[in-house]
Amino acid sequence: xxxxxxxxxxxxxxxxxxxxxxxxxxxxxxxxxxxxxxxxxxxxxxxxxxxxxxxxxxxxxxxxxxxxxxxxxxxxxxxxxxxxxxxxxxxxxxxxxxxxxxxxxxx
Amino acid sequence: xxxxxxxxxxxxxxxxxxxxxxxxxxxxxxxxxxxxxxxxxxxxxxxxxxxxxxxxxxxxxxxxxxxxxxxxxxxxxxxxxxxxxxxxxxxxxxxxxxxxxxxxxxx
DNA sequence: CTTGTTCATACGCATAAATGCATTTTGAGG
DNA sequence: CCTCAAAATGCATTTATGCGTATGAACAAG
Numbered sequence: 001x002x003x004x005x006x007x008x009x010x011x012x013x014x015x016x017x018x019x020x021x022x023x024x025x026x027x028x029x030x031x032x033x034x035x036x037x038x039x040x041x042x043x044x045x046x047x048x049x050x051x052x053x054x055x056x057x058x059x060x061x062x063x064x065x066x067x068x069x070x071x072x073x074x075x076x077x078x079x080x081x082x083x084x085x086x087x088x089x090x091x092x093x094x095x096x097x098x099x100x101x102x103x104x105x106x107x
Numbered sequence: 108x109x110x111x112x113x114x115x116x117x118x119x120x121x122x123x124x125x126x127x128x129x130x131x132x133x134x135x136x137x138x139x140x141x142x143x144x145x146x147x148x149x150x151x152x153x154x155x156x157x158x159x160x161x162x163x164x165x166x167x168x169x170x171x172x173x174x175x176x177x178x179x180x181x182x183x184x185x186x187x188x189x190x191x192x193x194x195x196x197x198x199x200x201x202x203x204x205x206x207x208x209x210x211x212x213x214x
Numbered sequence: 215c216t217t218g219t220t221c222a223t224a225c226g227c228a229t230a231a232a233t234g235c236a237t238t239t240t241g242a243g244g
Numbered sequence: 245c246c247t248c249a250a251a252a253t254g255c256a257t258t259t260a261t262g263c264g265t266a267t268g269a270a271c272a273a274g
Contacts, residue, residue, distance in 0.1 A: 002134060007127050009203070010195050014125030019262085020118040024109050036221060046264060051222055053262095061202040070220045070271050078198050087191050088117050094185065095168040096116070128232085144250065153234050158252055160232090177241050177250045216274085223268075231260070238253070244246085 016060035017084070021045055022053050026062070026076065026085065033066075033075035123167035124191070128152055129160050133169070133183065133192065140173075140182040 016022065021043065028034065028042055040050050054074055057063040062081060066073045076082070123129065128150065135141065135149055147157050161181055164170040169188060173180045183189070 002131050004127075006196075006199070007130050007134075010192075010199050011125055011127040011130055013195060013199050013202075014121060014130075015261095018118055018121030018125040020111075020114050021262085023114050023118055023121075027109060027114075037219090040221095045262095047221075048223080048265080049263060051220095055222070061198075061205075067221095067270095072221065078201065080194055080198050084191060084194050084198075085117075087187055087194070088120060089113075091168075091185050091187050091191075092113070092117050092120050095120075098168075122231095126232085142250090147251095152232095154250085155235080155252075156233055158250095162252075174241095179251065217272100218274100219270100219272085221268105221270085223266105225264105225266085227263085229260105229262085231258100233258080234256095236253100236255085238251100240249100240251080242247100242249085244248095 013060055013062070016057050016062050017081070019053070021049070022057060023085075025050070025053060025057070026081065029063075029074065029076050030082065033073050035068075035071045035073050037071055039074070120167055120169070123164050123169050124188070126160075128156070129164060130192075132157070132160060132164070133188065136170075136181065136183050137189065140180050142175075142178045142180050144178055146181070 017026065024043060025039060028039060036051065036054060039054070040047050043050055054063065054065070054072075058065050058074070061077060063074050064077045066075075124133065131150060132146060135146060143158065143161060146161070147154050150157055161170065161172070161179075165172050165181070168184055170181050171184045173182075
């Protein structure tokens, strides 16, 4: 019926994006490659936590990393991730609009 | 820096898609509206489980539901979900290809 | 070789998510 | 009213996720 294996991989891929801290990192990487040392101060979470999220996304194929001395630079692996993010943004905003209308009608 | 609230909503939206059983349901709904009674026998999971996943996706704005007698019909709310799924499919397959090449090179 | 910096990881904990089984609710039809 | 079928819910259990603290590994510079 379904390719269970592919479904699992797709699920893992989406899960790697579907988390608020990771989403923030992705948005931050919109302007291009960034060192972990630049990403970390930008977030309110702990260094270890950000590091884990970065590793997670790299393992999932969302990010690529490059080492330079003690620093590690991360960037988005596939530009289509941005298309995906825009798409989600559009859909979520459309949904918010829709719900706002319903609230207007009810009272 | 970021719209924390929007990020959270987008994260929830993506999480509602990023789960293997729910992904299977979405793929099953590609051909259009389906009754829960049609979806359930198609999956190996329990009826209660599928019911909860359907409710989850409806609440997240991914699905719409329509009641007809004792049956409940579900369909995808926003066609762009399919665009998103295709995009994920492409990216995942590209990543698989990439990794296959690396494996070829190493030995 | 020592020190300081950057990033990754092990450990432990807390919370969230997914699941199956049993039960309830809801509606159709005798 | 009774019964049957479909879907939702309560409950208990297991599994997965996310997190902070502390520690470790890699590298540069003195």
